[in-house]
Amino acid sequence: MDLLGGPRRDQLGQPAITVAGRTLSRPGLYAWSVAVAEEIRDARAVAVHATASLETIVAVVAGLSAGIPVVPLPPDSGPDERAHILRDSGATHLLGTSDTVIEGPDVPPLVAVDRLRPPGNPEGLSSAAAPGRADVARTERTSALPGTDAGSTAFILYTSGTTGAPKGVLISRAAVAAGLDALAEAWEWTSSDVVVHGLPLFHVHGLVLGVLGPLRVGSRLVHTGRPTPQAYADAARAGGTLFFGVPTVWSRITRDAEAASALRSARLLVSGSAPLPVPVFERLAESTGHRPVERYGMTETLITVSARADGERVPGSVGFPLPGVRTRLVGEDGAPVPSDGETPGELEVSAPTVFDGYLGRPEATSESFTADGWFRTGDIAVISPDGRHRIVGRASTDLIKSGGYRIGAGEVENALLAHPSVREAAVIGVAHEDLGEQVTAFVVADEGVREKDLTDFVAEHLSAHKRPRVVHLVESLPRNAMGKVVKTQLPR
Known part of the structure; x- marks a missing residue:
C-alpha cells in the first residue's frame, strides 16, 4: 500500500521537509530512507528514538517503506517506561543517530541513521545537484518493498499508562491512510499547502498528522523545532498556510501581538491533543483573524471528529464525524443517550481508523469494544441535534x-x-x-x-x-x- 504517496517527478528538487532549519528534498528523503530500510529489512519491529529531527522522519519512513511496524520512543521517557516499551514491542532494532545513548538489558542494537546518508547531496539543497535518472529510480524503489499491504501494522503507539503499564496500540496502514484522507477532505488540505508545527514526533498529532499527512498529501512540512510564537510567526511570513498546535501553543501566541498578527496570512489554524479553552479560542480569533479548527481523536482511533474548513467553528465544539465515522452516546447502564445538546454520555465510535487491538493484551482489547463492535472511548460528550460534538472530559476523571x-x-x-x-x-x-x-x-x-x-x-x-x-x-x-x-x- 502506497501510504506515503512516494516521490513525484513534479516535485523533484523541491523542499519536502524542514526541521529546525535543516531541509530535505523528497528525492533526498526517499533515497536516504531506502538506505536505512535495507539495514532493517529483517526486523520484526523497529523502535525510533523520536527526537525532533530529520533523522527521525527518515527512520519512520524507512520502517513504513519496509513494511515493518514502527515504535516511536519518546526521547524524554524514563528508564522504566523506555524499557517496558522496548521489551513489550519486541523491537529488534533501535533507529537513532550516532549520538544516541540508551543503556539497559532490553535495548536492541542501534542503527545510526545519520551514518546511512547516501553519498553526494542527500539533503537535495543545491540546485546545481538536481536529481538524475538514477536518483529517481532509487527513490521509486520504496513502493516495491515487501510487507506493505493495507492490513499490516504501521505503528505500535504506546498509551500514556495512567491506569497501569503503557499498552501498545496497533495501528494499520489502512487506518492511517483513511484518517489522513478524511482530514485532507475536511480541511481542504492540498499539495499547495505548507504545514507548520513544532510538536513532538512520537504522538498521533505531531507524527501521523504532522509528518505523514504532508507526505501523503504532497504538501511541504516545516517543523519549527520548538513551537514558540516567534517560530510560528517566522514560518507564517515565509509562506506557511496550515498550522498545527496544542492549546498551550495557541495561548502563548495570543499573548504575543507580533506573532498573532503574522498568523493572519495563514489559511487554517488547527488545535488538538487537549481541549482548547473557550477564552483562548476567542482571543485567538480576535488576535489572528482565524477561528481555529478543533478536532477530536485518540491514539486508538486517530482523528474521528473535526470542524471543517468550510463550516462554522464553534468554541468548545470539536465539530462533526469525519467521512466513514459513526458515533453514538450511551449512559452508564448502556442505554442510548439522546443527541439533544444537553445530555452527556460516553462516546462510542465505529470507524475505519480504529486500531486493531492492544499488543499482547486480548482481554484489554475485548473490554474496549462493545458486543456489536463499537469502540468505547471512555470520553464523555454531548451531541447536538445537528450532530455537532462537544467533549466534556474523561469518564474516569471529568x-x-x-x-x-x-x-x-x-x-x-x-x-x-x-x-x-x-x-x-x-x-x-x-x-x-x-x-x-x-x-x-x-x-x-x-x-x-x-x-x-x-x-x-x-x-x-x-x-x-x-x-x-x-x-x-x-x-x-x-x-x-x-x-x-x-x-x-x-x-x-
Whole structure:
C-alpha cells in the first residue's frame, strides 16, 4: 500500500521537509530512507528514538517503506517506561543517530541513521545537484518493498499508562491512510499547502498528522523545532498556510501581538491533543483573524471528529464525524443517550481508523469494544441535534457526580478561564461524604485573586450546583508532553 504517496517527478528538487532549519528534498528523503530500510529489512519491529529531527522522519519512513511496524520512543521517557516499551514491542532494532545513548538489558542494537546518508547531496539543497535518472529510480524503489499491504501494522503507539503499564496500540496502514484522507477532505488540505508545527514526533498529532499527512498529501512540512510564537510567526511570513498546535501553543501566541498578527496570512489554524479553552479560542480569533479548527481523536482511533474548513467553528465544539465515522452516546447502564445538546454520555465510535487491538493484551482489547463492535472511548460528550460534538472530559476523571447532578469538568474549567485573572484551571471531583463528590478546582491565577472570588464568578455563569466547593490556588498544573493536564497527579 502506497501510504506515503512516494516521490513525484513534479516535485523533484523541491523542499519536502524542514526541521529546525535543516531541509530535505523528497528525492533526498526517499533515497536516504531506502538506505536505512535495507539495514532493517529483517526486523520484526523497529523502535525510533523520536527526537525532533530529520533523522527521525527518515527512520519512520524507512520502517513504513519496509513494511515493518514502527515504535516511536519518546526521547524524554524514563528508564522504566523506555524499557517496558522496548521489551513489550519486541523491537529488534533501535533507529537513532550516532549520538544516541540508551543503556539497559532490553535495548536492541542501534542503527545510526545519520551514518546511512547516501553519498553526494542527500539533503537535495543545491540546485546545481538536481536529481538524475538514477536518483529517481532509487527513490521509486520504496513502493516495491515487501510487507506493505493495507492490513499490516504501521505503528505500535504506546498509551500514556495512567491506569497501569503503557499498552501498545496497533495501528494499520489502512487506518492511517483513511484518517489522513478524511482530514485532507475536511480541511481542504492540498499539495499547495505548507504545514507548520513544532510538536513532538512520537504522538498521533505531531507524527501521523504532522509528518505523514504532508507526505501523503504532497504538501511541504516545516517543523519549527520548538513551537514558540516567534517560530510560528517566522514560518507564517515565509509562506506557511496550515498550522498545527496544542492549546498551550495557541495561548502563548495570543499573548504575543507580533506573532498573532503574522498568523493572519495563514489559511487554517488547527488545535488538538487537549481541549482548547473557550477564552483562548476567542482571543485567538480576535488576535489572528482565524477561528481555529478543533478536532477530536485518540491514539486508538486517530482523528474521528473535526470542524471543517468550510463550516462554522464553534468554541468548545470539536465539530462533526469525519467521512466513514459513526458515533453514538450511551449512559452508564448502556442505554442510548439522546443527541439533544444537553445530555452527556460516553462516546462510542465505529470507524475505519480504529486500531486493531492492544499488543499482547486480548482481554484489554475485548473490554474496549462493545458486543456489536463499537469502540468505547471512555470520553464523555454531548451531541447536538445537528450532530455537532462537544467533549466534556474523561469518564474516569471529568464526569463529576455531585448531589445527584452529573457535572462535566470541562464546562467548569471554561467558566473559570473566563475570569480575567485566571491563566490555567483544572477541575476534578473529590470524594465527599454528603455530596458523593465535590467539585474541586486547581487554579493558576494572578496575585490577589481569592478562592471565593472564583467560586462566585462560576456561580454567576453556570448553575449553582456546578460551582467549585473548593478552590486551590497553585503555581502550576502537571502536564504531559502534549500539554494535557495530568489530573491523576493533582492532590486529592
